[in-house]
Amino acid sequence: MTRRYTTVAVLVGASLTAVACAPGGGSGGEESTTSKAASEVETDPAAMGDITLTVWDQEVRGGQDKQMRALNAAFEKKYPNITIKRVSRSFDDLTKTLRLALTGDDAPDVVQANNTRSQMGQFVGAKQIINLDPYAEAYGWRDRYPESVQSVVSYSPDAKTFGEGSIFGLPQVGEVVGIFYDKKMMEDLGIEQPKTWAQFEEALATAKEAGETPLVLGNIEKWPAVHVFGALQGRYTDAETIRTLGYGRPGASWTDEGNEQTGATLVDWVDKGYFNEGFNGEGYDAAWQSFSKGDGLFLIAGS
DSSP: OBOOOOTTOGGGGEEEEEBTTOSSOOOOGGGGSOOOOGGGOOOOGGGSOSEEEEEEEOOOSHHHHHHHHHHHHHHHHHOTTEEEEEEEOOHHHHHHHHHHHTTSTTOOSEEEEEOSIIIIIHHHHTTOBOOOHHHHHHHTHHHHSOHHHHHTTEEOTTSOOBSSSEEOOEESOOOOEEEEEOHHHHHHTTOOOOOSHHHHHHHHHHHHHTTSOSEEOOOTTSSTHHHHHHHHHHHHSOHHHHHHHHTTOTTOOSSSHHHHHHHHHHHHHHHTTOBOTTGGGSOHHHHHHHHHTTOOSEEEEEO
């Protein structure tokens, strides 16, 4: 049983973008709004001479790290004239250091950044990352990526409009936020896999009455609860309202009936004891590990 992923809940949101003055780093300046034409974009890496690219990413977990190592190695094998100098940091560490790094004289060439207004939007406004429209045309990104994907990495050059305009990055991955369940616990409790929202809430109550943890959450990083909020929001709020909120467009309101119902339901779940004790003091990864060991019935999280 899965819920759709709301548009800009953070974590889609790790996008790869090129820093102004790249390759070779350097401070931003006026180069983020580029006048380069698509015909001027060099699309043959093998013809570019010897290049070292400093690339920052947040893929630090086991499988993610192995994936990035494999991808980088395959790229360097295909293009031996290009060396990738990889700098890998956790999401939180990258968030803390990236803004300062982009203002320095030794900025990375390519960075993985959250696509929200608080990160990518500010980098666009400060002209610290490159407008990639010429590259989108040269490589056919407009045809290769659906509009829904392009929109979450698009800003007006002044960064006032999010969700349309020029492309300033490409998503590293796409993920689905879903409701994971413990099959064995569900069988032990005599619960059938929920097929409706009402059945899901009945399952939460049944697990609680049986002395089990209905929902596992680790929210010490403060963003994981957005996954839970997003699943509830999709229940009570229409998609266009969610998009308006996500893009920060005029008319967005967090106090309409749907969002108030979302917040009230989340508080109700807390009051009923549906979450594990001390969830605001537990980490996201720790919650996953706890869930995988059978410590709760459901986990609402990213794939």
